[in-house]
Amino acid sequence: MSRRYNFCAGPAALPTEVLEQAQQDLLDWQGRGLSVMEMSHRSDEFQGIARQAQEDLCELLSIPDQYHCLFVQGGATAQFSAVPLNLMGLTGKADYLNTGLWSSKAIEEARRFGEVNLVADGQPASYCSLAPIEQWRFSEAADYFHYTPNETIGGFELNEIPEVPSAPLVADMSSTLLSRPLDVSRFGLIYAGAQKNIGPAGLTLVLVREDLLDRALAVVPRTLHYRLIADHHSMLNTPPTYGWYLAGLVFQWLKREGGLGVMAERNRRKADKLYAAIDGSGFYANPVEPQYRSRMNVPFTLADGTLNDAFLEGAEESGLLNLRGHRSVGGMRASLYNAVPEAAVDALVGYMNEFERRYG
Numbered sequence: 381m382s383r384r385y386n387f388c389a390g391p392a393a394l395p396t397e398v399l400e401q402a403q404q405d406l407l408d409w410q411g412r413g414l415s416v417m418e419m420s421h422r423s424d425e426f427q428g429i430a431r432q433a434q435e436d437l438c439e440l441l442s443i444p445d446q447y448h449c450l451f452v453q454g455g456a457t458a459q460f461s462a463v464p465l466n467l468m469g470l471t472g473k474a475d476y477l478n479t480g481l482w483s484s485k486a487i488e489e490a491r492r493f494g495e496v497n498l499v500a501d502g503q504p505a506s507y508c509s510l511a512p513i514e515q516w517r518f519s520e521a522a523d524y525f526h527y528t529p530n531e532t533i534g535g536f537e538l539n540e541i542p543e544v545p546s547a548p549l550v551a552d553m554s555s556t557l558l559s560r561p562l563d564v565s566r567f568g569l570i571y572a573g574a575q576k577n578i579g580p581a582g583l584t585l586v587l588v589r590e591d592l593l594d595r596a597l598a599v600v601p602r603t604l605h606y607r608l609i610a611d612h613h614s615m616l617n618t619p620p621t622y623g624w625y626l627a628g629l630v631f632q633w634l635k636r637e638g639g640l641g642v643m644a645e646r647n648r649r650k651a652d653k654l655y656a657a658i659d660g661s662g663f664y665a666n667p668v669e670p671q672y673r674s675r676m677n678v679p680f681t682l683a684d685g686t687l688n689d690a691f692l693e694g695a696e697e698s699g700l701l702n703l704r705g706h707r708s709v710g711g712m713r714a715s716l717y718n719a720v721p722e723a724a725v726d727a728l729v730g731y732m733n734e735f736e737r738r739y740g
């Protein structure tokens with residue numbers, strides 16, 4: 381077997397054990413003589429898979445009873461529309477925080493449906509810093525506050541859940557959900573595309589508090605309507621069954637590994653090692669103000685940008701895949717999701733040191 385270390389930002393590395401289990405189940409799931417991909421979503425078999433995944437997710441995140449876990453399609457991008465469509469029904473206004481390219485896309489979409497108040501904007505600081513919360517400008521009345529705790533592209537993260545007057549709190553957790561324990565009760569709604577820490581692309585998780593299901597705008601398409609989706613247990617139409625099943629395998633893997641506390645420790649160690657290598661080098665640099673550095677996505681540049689291709693080629697030859705930074709920012713980016721082992725970071729740091737000795 382020749383699996384290499386994969387630092388892709390998403391779709392990202394999945395645990396090898398999970399893929400092996402999927403391989404074992406592929407043709408014949410638990411002696412039923414068919415694949416999960418070939419099952420009716422209404423079948424007892426799939427209903428069992430779906431229920432187990434939901435229960436495991438609730439256990440991992442200690443999700444309180446008054447929340448619905450929706451397993452939907454459309455990616456986090458569909459949620460950029462679904463959130464305002466479902467939640468802007470009271471004042472027609474919402475507060476948004478702009479910390480990077482993903483928040484700005486959420487903002488752009490929300491503006492199509494209502495009034496968006498920009499609470500604070502990291503763009504003038506190239507998304508590497510942000511005004512302190514005391515300076516954020518909240519609306520008098522807003523239907524919700526939206527932010528992106530971890531910006532996958534810029535590697536900008538808000539470590540603390542902000543204490544904001546606008547409620548409820550809504551978060552795009554695409555690249556951070558399940559990377560550490562989380563107090564779900566602080567949020568009205570959390571959404572995340574699966575293709576980082578959860579499972580394959582095509583599945584999106586939405587955790588939404590019961591009292592937020594009844595303030596939708598009249599025009600919400602049925603496929604985005606939280607109340608309808610919740611009432612139909614995410615089976616209003618055919619759900620992404622295979623992604624749901626694979627996410628279930630990931631949840632079981634997380635439980636076997638010891639849960640989100642263990643993930644948090646591992647992820648902290650991985651990120652610390654990589655940032656230490658960057659900061660200690662004089663050859664590599666990360667532009668984000670240290671208090672906002674992401675534990676999941678670590679962008680970095682080389683002192684001489686003309687060496688980027690040589691760096692990437694050498695990395696690939698060393699079995700280190702997908703280190704090219706997002707096309708909008710350039711440079712490198714290493715994503716350190718749960719399924720990226722510590723050994724991968726050790727190998728990356730070793731390679732970076734060697735490259736610096738040769739070219740630095």
Ligand code: PMP
Nearest residue numbers: 455456457482532552554555573
């Ligand atoms: N938000 C964040 C934080 C993301 O990282 C991404 C994808 N990388 C998206 C939204 C968009 O997700 P999707 O492509 O699943 O719509």
